Amino acid sequence: MTATVDLEARPGSMAGSRYGEHTTRIARLNAASLRRVIEPDADVPGHIGDGAVVPRELMAVADLDLDLTDEQWVKLGREELAAVVDSGIRFETLLMSGFAELIAYAERMDDERIVYMLHEIGEETRHSRLFVRLIRQLGPEAVNPFARRLPNLVFRTVSRNLIHRPAPLCILVLAGEEIPDLLQKKMADHPATDGFIRDVSRYHRMEEARHLAFARTVLPELWERAGPVDRVLVRRVLPTVVRTMFDGLVHPGVYRTVGLPGWATWRAVAASPSRVALRHEATRPVLAALLAAGVLSPGRVPVGWRRLCGVGTDGEPTTA
Ligand SMILES: [Fe+2]
Numbered sequence: 001m002t003a004t005v006d007l008e009a010r011p012g013s014m015a016g017s018r019y020g021e022h023t024t025r026i027a028r029l030n031a032a033s034l035r036r037v038i039e040p041d042a043d044v045p046g047h048i049g050d051g052a053v054v055p056r057e058l059m060a061v062a063d064l065d066l067d068l069t070d071e072q073w074v075k076l077g078r079e080e081l082a083a084v085v086d087s088g089i090r091f092e093t094l095l096m097s098g099f100a101e102l103i104a105y106a107e108r109m110d111d112e113r114i115v116y117m118l119h120e121i122g123e124e125t126r127h128s129r130l131f132v133r134l135i136r137q138l139g140p141e142a143v144n145p146f147a148r149r150l151p152n153l154v155f156r157t158v159s160r161n162l163i164h165r166p167a168p169l170c171i172l173v174l175a176g177e178e179i180p181d182l183l184q185k186k187m188a189d190h191p192a193t194d195g196f197i198r199d200v201s202r203y204h205r206m207e208e209a210r211h212l213a214f215a216r217t218v219l220p221e222l223w224e225r226a227g228p229v230d231r232v233l234v235r236r237v238l239p240t241v242v243r244t245m246f247d248g249l250v251h252p253g254v255y256r257t258v259g260l261p262g263w264a265t266w267r268a269v270a271a272s273p274s275r276v277a278l279r280h281e282a283t284r285p286v287l288a289a290l291l292a293a294g295v296l297s298p299g300r301v302p303v304g305w306r307r308l309c310g311v312g313t314d315g316e317p318t319t320a
């Protein structure tokens, strides 16, 4: 089966004729998605091992000098990983909701962008099913305080308001894919990571690379149509949302499973040097995409983005 490639952006399509080059690029992504459809239940079989799943230096608590038994380190590693994977499912399903809405209200359906979003939704549902499998194998016990009533209400309110705004959605997609991409790269490259987790990381990163390419391609188109509220949200609010996303990957309940104080450990992790460095490293490609798309301008990077990414007004790193 080969992709049907329409290289011309059509008048009235999501893109408009100015973006023919983007359409060509997206048509190539469609062809790549079709070339090999990976069904994780059949193509990524396997099982997480019983012991440590991630090396201590890659754990959120790496800098905290904790006095834990080997058994507690194993437990904490598994709980941390389960929490990150849980966040991944929530993120992917919000992405799918946002894309589904974009498709439902599009001006036309005969556009490569529509085809690609359908491919991406298909790929994300397969990733999320694999993630559910991982969580079942890890068997976490942690209770997530962010899933309780009030924090959950805030999460729902903020996410529902953002996902039907195409430009902010696209930037959240970039952030939500760059952050796990870096985590998974570090896990896939480390010999002490569980072998199955390394396989999963490689498979997921391969498909996410296309998703990132799509988001970077359509961002200038979506930004051109962004309204004043979208623009304020992107400049002033999204850095806080992305920071919350990053710090929320491992929730305080994880630390309680090995007898540590939940919130105090969570705050110490968020401020720890390796975690701050990881946040900077993971979010700088998002900022680079915003600068490349003309969403933000060098010399005028808003303070929230500067703090999130550890950069100056021109977007250049201020820390190593
Ligand atoms: Fe994914």
Ligand SMILES: [Fe+2]
Residues within 6 Å of the ligand: 124, 177, 207, 208, 211
């Ligand atoms: Fe993705």
